[in-house]
Amino acid sequence: MKVPLLDLISQYATIKEEVLAQVNEVLDTQRCIGGPKVEELEEAVAKASGCKYAVGVSSGTDALLNSLMSLEIKSGDEVITTPFTFFATVGSIWRVGAKPVFVDIDPKTFNLNPELIEPAITKKTKAIMPVHLFGQMADMDPIMAVAGRNSLAVIEDAAQSITSTYKDKKAGSIGTCGCFSFFPSKNLGGIGDGGMVVTNDESLYHRLFIMRNHGMEPKYYHTYVGGNFRLDPIQAATLLVKLPHLKAWSKARRKNAAYYNKKFKNTPVQTPFVREDCESIYNQYVIRVPRRDEMVEYLRSREIGCEIYYPVPMHLQECFSSLRYKEGDFPESEKATKEVLALPVYPELTDEMKDTVVQAVLEFLG
Numbered sequence: 001m002k003v004p005l006l007d008l009i010s011q012y013a014t015i016k017e018e019v020l021a022q023v024n025e026v027l028d029t030q031r032c033i034g035g036p037k038v039e040e041l042e043e044a045v046a047k048a049s050g051c052k053y054a055v056g057v058s059s060g061t062d063a064l065l066n067s068l069m070s071l072e073i074k075s076g077d078e079v080i081t082t083p084f085t086f087f088a089t090v091g092s093i094w095r096v097g098a099k100p101v102f103v104d105i106d107p108k109t110f111n112l113n114p115e116l117i118e119p120a121i122t123k124k125t126k127a128i129m130p131v132h133l134f135g136q137m138a139d140m141d142p143i144m145a146v147a148g149r150n151s152l153a154v155i156e157d158a159a160q161s162i163t164s165t166y167k168d169k170k171a172g173s174i175g176t177c178g179c180f181s182f183f184p185s186k187n188l189g190g191i192g193d194g195g196m197v198v199t200n201d202e203s204l205y206h207r208l209f210i211m212r213n214h215g216m217e218p219k220y221y222h223t224y225v226g227g228n229f230r231l232d233p234i235q236a237a238t239l240l241v242k243l244p245h246l247k248a249w250s251k252a253r254r255k256n257a258a259y260y261n262k263k264f265k266n267t268p269v270q271t272p273f274v275r276e277d278c279e280s281i282y283n284q285y286v287i288r289v290p291r292r293d294e295m296v297e298y299l300r301s302r303e304i305g306c307e308i309y310y311p312v313p314m315h316l317q318e319c320f321s322s323l324r325y326k327e328g329d330f331p332e333s334e335k336a337t338k339e340v341l342a343l344p345v346y347p348e349l350t351d352e353m354k355d356t357v358v359q360a361v362l363e364f365l366g
Contacts, residue, residue, distance in 0.1 A: 001356045003344050005305025006185055010348040011249075015241050019191075022237035037236040042196070044243055045180070048163055050173040051198040053205035056231030057212050060159040060181025063195035064092035064129075066229050067155050067177050070207040073098050073126050080120050081129040081157075082112045083313040083325075084333040088181075089131055089157050090314045100323070101125070102315050104330040108273040110134060110286070110340075113332075114142035118150075127153040132161035132171050134309070134342075135187070135253075135283040136274055140166050140174045147175075155179065159195075160283035162188050163246060167277045172198040177208070182239055187253070187281050188246050194235040252347035253282040256354060260285060260343065263358040268365050270339075284309055285345035289365070292339050298364045304357055307342045 012019070026037060038056045046054035057063045073079060075097030081089055083102040093100045103116040112130045128147055130138040137158075147154045154175030158164075161171040162180045172178020182194035197208050207224075210217045215226030257280075261271045270288035274280045286309060289295055299306045313333045315325035327334065343357055 002303040003353045018241045026233050026237050035233045037233040041236040049198045050170040052200045054198045055208040057195045057229040059193040060195040061088040062229040063179035063197045068096045070211050071153050077126040078124040079127045083315040083330050085131045104332045107332045111138035117146050129155045131157040136280040137166035164281045165279045190235040191238050249347045250281040256345050257282050284342040286340050286342045288339040295364050
């Protein structure tokens with residue numbers, strides 16, 4: 001049986017008519033930049049995230065970039081983050097001219113290890129950027145305590161974790177601001193790129209709002225040098241259809257994860273660890289296995305979708321070689337890159353499909 005890593009076609013089939021109606025409404029009005037759909041989505045995502053304000057932007061990457069620019073982080077500054085993440089986390093820091101400073105991960109959660117942050121702080125440090133990886137939030141209390149002691153901003157990279165919780169607080173609501181991605185593969189995905197920044201800081205909200213439109217307010221008057229970070233209203237219209245389903249979709253992912261966890265118990269498969277004070281949305285279901293690369297070939301030969309998130313840590317990427325990090329600097333991140341493997345976990349999976357995945361994994365492991 002063929003089991004894809006993700007099946008967006010099946011999801012779309014359940015909401016197709018509603019999506020088309022919403023998109024047609026945008027096309028009929030020809031409000032193709034900004035407008036009521038974007039404003040409605042901002043209000044809905046802010047509410048769903050337990051935040052006062054939200055600013056729709058053009059991608060999750062631009063959510064991070066807008067946040068850094070709006071916090072006036074620039075050349076000569078340093079931002080502490082994780083080397084085990086998607087490129088956008090570190091690339092956005094680099095693009096504003098700041099220096100990414102890495103600290104290693106907790107090997108259980110794959111998230112930033114809070115105990116390692118304070119020793120990495122210098123006089124140039126301006127912010128901490130924790131990543132809520134694979135749908136689970138980082139350990140935010142000690143991160144916020146370190147930030148408070150050192151007067152640092154905290155930018156939550158919540159691209160993979162919209163509505164996940166830490167001690168009953170939603171992703172994006174704890175730090176200075178939080179950044180979401182609406183890339184199609186996300187739990188809440190659009191039909192193209194899109195993103196959003198949420199915050200409880202009113203002055204930062206106004207800065208984010210202005211910065212997404214070239215730093216312009218009023219029209220043709222520029223207080224700041226911003227960017228073109230505007231969210232497309234067609235994306236907003238689609239996301240407004242999907243948002244009411246997000247809770248059920250994430251619940252279905254947790255159910256699928258629990259199914260896998262039970263089947264993999266007492267086997268060489270290390271299943272995802274979720275802290276007791278967290279609720280994951282399982283943007284990915286990531287296991288750790290021996291002979292990972294061989295398993296990838298085995299599963300793909302049987303038409304079972306899988307993906308390595310991520311094969312190369314950021315400190316070893318060629319484009320960051322000038323930072324002079326070397327292999328061995330962050331052993332937990334490096335070990336993870338050699339062992340992690342994401343399996344299908346999307347809501348539309350049937351038990352038969354999950355059993356096909358489990359059987360193939362266990363057959364490979366003997």
